[in-house]
Amino acid sequence: MPMPETHYPPSLLDQDVFVLSRIALTARRRLAERLAERDMNRWDVAVLAVLTDRGPTVQRSIAAALGIDPSDLVDIVDHLLSAGLAARDRDPADRRRYILRITSEGREAFAWARKEEQALREALLTPLNAPQREAWHTLLTALRTHPEVTGQR
Amino acid sequence: MPMPETHYPPSLLDQDVFVLSRIALTARRRLAERLAERDMNRWDVAVLAVLTDRGPTVQRSIAAALGIDPSDLVDIVDHLLSAGLAARDRDPADRRRYILRITSEGREAFAWARKEEQALREALLTPLNAPQREAWHTLLTALRTHPEVTGQR
DNA sequence: ACCAATCGTAGGTGATAACCAACGAATGGA
DNA sequence: TCCATTCGTTGGTTATCACCTACGATTGGT
Numbered sequence: 001m002p003m004p005e006t007h008y009p010p011s012l013l014d015q016d017v018f019v020l021s022r023i024a025l026t027a028r029r030r031l032a033e034r035l036a037e038r039d040m041n042r043w044d045v046a047v048l049a050v051l052t053d054r055g056p057t058v059q060r061s062i063a064a065a066l067g068i069d070p071s072d073l074v075d076i077v078d079h080l081l082s083a084g085l086a087a088r089d090r091d092p093a094d095r096r097r098y099i100l101r102i103t104s105e106g107r108e109a110f111a112w113a114r115k116e117e118q119a120l121r122e123a124l125l126t127p128l129n130a131p132q133r134e135a136w137h138t139l140l141t142a143l144r145t146h147p148e149v150t151g152q153r
Numbered sequence: 154m155p156m157p158e159t160h161y162p163p164s165l166l167d168q169d170v171f172v173l174s175r176i177a178l179t180a181r182r183r184l185a186e187r188l189a190e191r192d193m194n195r196w197d198v199a200v201l202a203v204l205t206d207r208g209p210t211v212q213r214s215i216a217a218a219l220g221i222d223p224s225d226l227v228d229i230v231d232h233l234l235s236a237g238l239a240a241r242d243r244d245p246a247d248r249r250r251y252i253l254r255i256t257s258e259g260r261e262a263f264a265w266a267r268k269e270e271q272a273l274r275e276a277l278l279t280p281l282n283a284p285q286r287e288a289w290h291t292l293l294t295a296l297r298t299h300p301e302v303t304g305q306r
Numbered sequence: 307a308c309c310a311a312t313c314g315t316a317g318g319t320g321a322t323a324a325c326c327a328a329c330g331a332a333t334g335g336a
Numbered sequence: 337t338c339c340a341t342t343c344g345t346t347g348g349t350t351a352t353c354a355c356c357t358a359c360g361a362t363t364g365g366t
Contacts, residue, residue: 006220006304009206011263012199013297015270017180020293024177026301027170046165053162060313067159069355074315096313096362117168127299135291140173142285144166148179148277151159213343222325227345249332249343312363319356326349333342 027124034116038109039083043068043076048110051086051102058097059088067151085109180277187269191262192236196221196229201255201263204239209254211244220304238262 012018028042035041043066050062059077063070077100080086085106091097102110125133143149165171181195188194196219203215212230216223230253233239238259244250255263278286296302 007218008303009202009218011206011267012202013302015198015202015267016274016289016293017177017184017270018195018199019296019302020173020177021181022302022304023296023299024170024173028174030301031170042171045168046171049162049165049168053164058313065160065162068353070314071316071356072354077314091313094313094363098314114164114168117170121169124299124301128295132291132295135288135295136169138285138288139292140169142281142288143172143176146176146277146280148183149166149172149175150161151175211343221323223344224326224346225324230344247333247343251344308366310363310365313361314359316359317357320354322353323351324349325351327347329344329346331343333340335340336338 023124027120030123031117031120034120035113038112040109040113044080044083044085045110045113047073047076047080047100048085048102048106048113051100052107052110056099056101058091058099060097062100080106083109176277180273183276184270184273187273188266191265193262193266197233197236197238198263198266200226200229200233200253201238201259201266204253204255205260205263209252211250211252212241213250215253233259236262 008018008022032041035045046066047062050057050065054061054065057065059073060070063073066073077086077088080100081088083105084103086100087103088098088100091099125136128136161171161175185194188198199219200215203210203218207214207218210218212226213223216226219226230239230241233253234241236258237256239253240256241251241253244252278289281289
């Protein structure tokens with residue numbers, strides 16, 4: 001007999017932290033599958049987002065903006081460079097620094113990633129009725145400035 | 154000069170999957186800190202939830218209900234047993250099986266964990282205004298039956 | 307000239323998540 | 337009686353996450 005599917009107990013589903021964790025995990029996994037089709041991952045997207053919004057940026061600032069260790073950024077940057085989605089030059093004002101910039105391929109890749117995320121979002125909304133979708137938008141918009149999300153305290 | 158705090162770029166915060174991931178991660182971490190004060194973790198709570206809702210249950214069914222590998226359940230169960238939060242007996246009808254049941258200490262610990270989760274939830278709601286809180290409740294209630302959360306398809 | 311600090315990197319660590327194969331004990335149908 | 341299957345466990349693997357130290361090159365203040 002095959003193992004039954006997961007069936008979370010009601011008193012676990014009563015816990016918003018659990019529910020949040022589940023929806024976030026499955027959404028993240030699904031998005032990862034989408035991004036993998038173009039050999040991208042969520043850190044690639046995050047770095048491209050920084051470069052899109054800020055323009056050319058030094059590596060240490062990118063790491064700081066995303067809250068990751070500079071040593072962890074190295075492989076992400078190498079991958080973006082090798083994929084042609086970003087380019088970097090030494091800062092002539094300070095040759096210790098690299099300045100990263102997005103390329104036109106990077107812009108296109110980032111636009112694609114945003115569309116994939118939007119498509120996934122629409123799919124997540126499908127089982128919801130109109131008031132629930134409204135609640136999704138209201139809440140997710142509010143969370144963009146929530147201290148626990150922005151990391152600023 | 155100290156490293157500046159994280160400052161996610163607006164076009165990353167535009168992505169609901171990112172925002173969901175962030176709020177879920179910080180909520181999970183904060184809850185983990187709370188639970189650790191009583192030497193508990195989220196899997197302990199999950200197993201106690203199964204036992205609370207279902208009554209005495211065989212181990213394989215607990216693993217299936219929570220979507221985890223039976224081999225990963227072993228340490229969780231050992232910990233609950235050693236902490237006195239659960240007890241188990243061989244199933245007289247089939248001595249291959251163990252039947253787990255929650256103890257009175259386990260019931261109390263689970264009630265405490267639910268209160269901690271509720272307090273954290275209230276804290277997360279603090280920065281939100283009334284319509285946003287309403288949206289939180291509407292959405293989280295809806296997500297309890299969302300296929301991506303319940304894992305049933 | 308010296309040196310503390312910065313920048314990016316190489317390489318490391320520990321923890322967690324999620325999966326797997328194989329084993330001994332036990333079961334129940336053939 | 338035999339054997340395929342189940343139950344729980346041991347012990348393993350891979351991947352990811354998030355942190356660390358130390359290094360060489362470079363900078364700028366003293």
